[in-house]
Amino acid sequence: MRFTAALGASTLALGFALTATGAATAAPESGCHPSYTPCVPYASDVDCKGGSGNGPAYTGRVQVIGPDEYDLDRDGDGIACEKS
Known part of the structure; x- marks a missing residue:
């Protein structure tokens, strides 16, 4: 679980979000x-x-x-x- 949380935080920091399926999608435009x-x-x-x-x-x-x-x-x- 710690790895998942760390991965999620760094992924979001890069402007991406994980979907429920685990695929990365671009963060919404401002x-x-x-x-x-x-x-x-x-x-x-x-x-x-x-x-x-x-x-x-x-x-x-x-x-x-x-x-x-x-x-x-x-x-x-x-x-x-x-x-x-």
């Missing part, structure tokens, strides 16, 4: 919500482009890789804003 890829900015509300939402931020198709805090993935399949 200003980007970590639940979505590609980058979805932190905002009071994010809506899908071309939808009926009132923003202030909008996004096209993105993958949901964490909690869907902006409720962009209505069908829960991990892909948000599929129709934009």
Whole structure:
């Protein structure tokens, strides 16, 4: 366990995070919500482009890789804003 904790700390220090499967992924860009890829900015509300939402931020198709805090993935399949 000590090795895993040390590895995790040094990996994070290099700008990478370990996923549940153990694969390394790039750390989220500054200003980007970590639940979505590609980058979805932190905002009071994010809506899908071309939808009926009132923003202030909008996004096209993105993958949901964490909690869907902006409720962009209505069908829960991990892909948000599929129709934009």
